[in-house]
Amino acid sequence: MFKSILYSCLTVGALGAGVMSFSGDAEADLFSQCAIRSGSTRFLDFGTNACGYVSGNNTNWTAFGWNDRADQFGNDGNTSSNCLYQHANCGGTSVFLPRGSAVTWQNIVSSNRWTTASSCVTSC
């Protein structure tokens, strides 16, 4: 009887430890891979672990090889929110990225525009 209880406890403990070890698994993300550059929005491509940065407005991310490629974004800007757009020239669906926030939005972004307005323009 005592042995059975002991086995049970050991099993629960072992499985619990397994769960704990899963939760502690390290996976690369924007914050572990890409250093902050204050004033920029940083982004990460999960597939290659490559980091990119924008500190200005970009109407077409194809021009610097990041169209529909970045997966995770963090706004480390000091002055403005950054609008991320599905299409070039601020077209399609947009995501408003206020300072100090991050998004996971995979393989979508094609243009960006910084703003101090409370929403994103729909063309630029």
Added chain:
Amino acid sequence: MHQRIRDLVSSGPARKSGVQRRWWLYAVAAAGALLLLWLGRTPDAKPRPAARDTVAEPIAHAPGPPPRATARRVATPATRPNDRLPTRADDRGPPAHLSDLHRTPDEDQLLWSAEEELVAACMGKRGFAYLPTAKDDDPAAAPGHVPVDRRGDVVAARSRGYGLAARIQEGESPNPTVDRNAESLAKMTETGRAAFLEALRGPAISPADPSVRQRVESVPLPGGGEAYWYRDSCLAEARRQLYGADYEHNELGYSLSFLRNELLSMADGDPEYKKDLAAWRTCMQKRGFNEDMPQAAATRLAADYHAGKLTLDQLRTQEVALATTDTECFTSVDLGGARQAAEARAEATLLAQNAEKLLAMKQERDDALGRAEAVLRGADR
């Protein structure tokens, strides 16, 4: 991961026998309960961060000046809108267009001023002097600005193609907003600067890190994905005070993005638009190009350039040829008009389906403006 846990649970015990097997079953049930509890504690599917040495601790405040007064003195002239806003009290029905939810430049100015005021006050309470940032004047957000649909701009296509080569040469356009805190930040020690930025934006470590997860807000995004931020940063506190506790779900958060995403998806599937899109494809094929969507060729050309398959001159030549045909076909079948009509039909459907929600969004917008006015009135005292 769940499969791995299921594998662990289903192995081992099955090979036991007799009384032990029953105990194993109890053990497995207990483990399952623990597992469910654990999963309930961490429901998010965010990418998990690498383990870090840094552990989030309460912010070590740098010795700072009595903050409130400093911040407000600076805030007022830089960011104050000129006049009190016109009231929208006479406009009580649901919006007739999604764009009716957009704020006027004066309203945006008011919201921005109030937000910066609240950020400065919060930073002051934490021992930091923060100079509020002035609002930029984005011409694309000016009243009466008509968005340009470059997909039909034949003249531009003939001279610049899709604008890829020019964009590569010009680089990005600078963000015009001036960082008024840059000078004081530059004078700080590295530790002081890190403490300032942590108070402003939150810790530099991942919001997905288990050590800080309890301090993180997150919301789903249109089309999949997720947004997250530290709820106790001064920026987040200011937004919450201004836009309400439900900020992330209201129209200033992501509700409008969701609606717009739905509108675009509906327009994509509009039969009339699809018919005209097919006509555009036929036009392109007749002229020797097999393309799926207007301007999609730009992505392929840019990829070829970045892969070293095209020189900049070759890129320029090819993009002019393709973009010229692309835009000529676009105008010849009036795909721009077809798209506009499809979006109008989609918007009418959306407005009808979401009248109550849109009314609530409008109310949230007006509530935020009221709070902003109250913040700035308080700052004047």
